[in-house]
Amino acid sequence: MSETDQGGAVFARQAFLPSGWRHDVRLSYSHGRFTHIEANQKPQPGDTLCDIALPPLASLHSHAFQRAMAGLAETRRDPADSFWTWRKQMYALASRVTPDDMRAIAAQLYLEMLKAGFTQLGEFHYLHRTPDGNAYDNKAEMALAVIDAAQEAGIGITILPTLYSHAGFGRALAPEQARFRSDPDFIAEILGAITARHGGDIMVQHGLALHSLRAVDRQNLAQMLGMIAPDLPIHIHIAEQQREVTECLDYLGRRPVAWLMDEVPVDHRWCLVHATHLDHDETLRLAASGAVAGLCPVTEANLGDGFFPLEPYIARHGRFGIGTDSNVLPSVAEELRLLEYGRRLATQKRCCALPEGMLGSVGRFLYESALKGGAQACAHGGGKLALHHRADLCTLDQADFALPDLQNDALFDGMIFARATLPVRNVLAGGRWVIKNGHHPQEASIQARFRDVVRRLQH
Ligand SMILES: [Zn+2]
Secondary structure (H helix, E strand, O other): OOHHHHOEEEEEEEEEEOOEEEEEEEEEEEOOEEEEEEOOOOOOOOOEEEEEEEOOEEEEEEOHHHHHHOOOOOOOOOOOOOHHHHHHHHHHHHOOOOHHHHHHHHHHHHHHHHHHOEEEEEEEEOOOOOOOOOOOOOOOHHHHHHHHHHHHHOOEEEEEEEEOOOOEOOEOOOHHHHHHOOOHHHHHHHHHHHHHHHOOOOOEEEOEEEOOOOOOOHHHHHHHHHHOOOOOOEEEEEOOOHHHHHHHHHHHOOOHHHHHHHHOOOOOOEEEEEOOOOOHHHHHHHHHHOOEEEEOHHHHHHOOOOOOOHHHHHHOOOEEEEOOEOOOOOOHHHHHHHHHHHHHHHHOOOOOOOOOOOOOOHHHHHHHHHHHHHHHHHOOOOOOOOOOOEOOEEEEOHHHOOOOOOOOHHHHHHHHHOOOOOOEEEEEEOOEEEEEOOEOOOHHHHHHHHHHHHHHHOO
16 A cells, blocks of 8 residues: 555644634545545644645646756846847757656756645646657657656646647747647647556646647647547646737737637636736736636746736736746745735835735735636646645644744745745645655655756756
8 A cells, every 4th residue: 555545634733724724623634635624623643743734836837847957047148138048048958858857857846846835737848759850659758757757756747748830920840949849639649648647646637738829820729629628728828928929919910818819718727828918908808718827927037028917817806826937946935925026016016916905915815816726727636625635735834934923814924925935844745745844755866866967968
């Protein structure tokens, strides 16, 4: 019997349940799911004791291999440095990563994500082919390598094989994009291989990604959507850069989000990643659609993308989650803090993320919104400490907060605004303790392998 099957129980002095903060909560789990949750209890022998139990977040948007260039793209090499010059560096890395490299890089990243307080990620995966553009014998080779890494780290993954057919609107792929080349049949084959190997695994979900409107065309978009199961999550990069909006206007005659909403039934299955450059009408339409805006504030800041129109979107109950995207800095606290601080700097106001007229904790609103948005976009059956949901939680110690004796929503504000990172002690993912006292059991070997791979990739 595996550790997952053995089950166990956690006793928390404070736990954040779907009904809000509750005290003296006992949470039992078995076969990877919560089987009993009750407040006002006493601890029982064998329980794991903690001060605070939180449902962990999902990073709904990740490109794992980019962790191998974190911090290496901060030198100006071109007088007109931009997203597009950064992308050249990223392509140079993408052209060299083997399946084994991918396993090593992703395992290190996923371990860091667990320590940061994520137990699920959406991997927007487009490194499909060999570096010279041929298909691997198993077309899902690279996707399965990413899943192997998630399983080694013990994190949940929603793998999103990505349709990528064009370099830009009406333009053929460039040689440095040969690894990404895919059509709907190719993606369907990868999805089939993933289901064959991992169907029924509580830690592996799958969905579809469309790289962007510039990388798919109307025909293969329609064909692809017709080939997938009706309830599958669908992710797309959209309106990240102003240049993309201009090119879309030139080629399709409409702005990217407006075009997508006009042409495709965008609903709760969809995650629009970035959606940075929206006009007012697009903002309201996206909010009303039930889709999730996949916000990646750290990467968007790092790449100079721009800032999502948060206030009007939230005023219309728009849903959002957070993604670590380029993985330059995998941090729950930093993503949420930057989302709020970016708006404060831009508007010269405070507490911007709360809908107008609503009072209360900004930290709680950010965290709870990102929980719901992440769970919707990754479709992993987690995101809340609730019966029959996946048994994911992270524990925090009261002593690790800057101020003593914090209670309830003040804990959210204390961990997001007054700590560099979330003070995560232990992490349970799918009923397995994957982080114990701040460490992963395979931390040393995973890190050594990662360092070897990065050294080789840099030479
Ligand atoms: Zn991305």
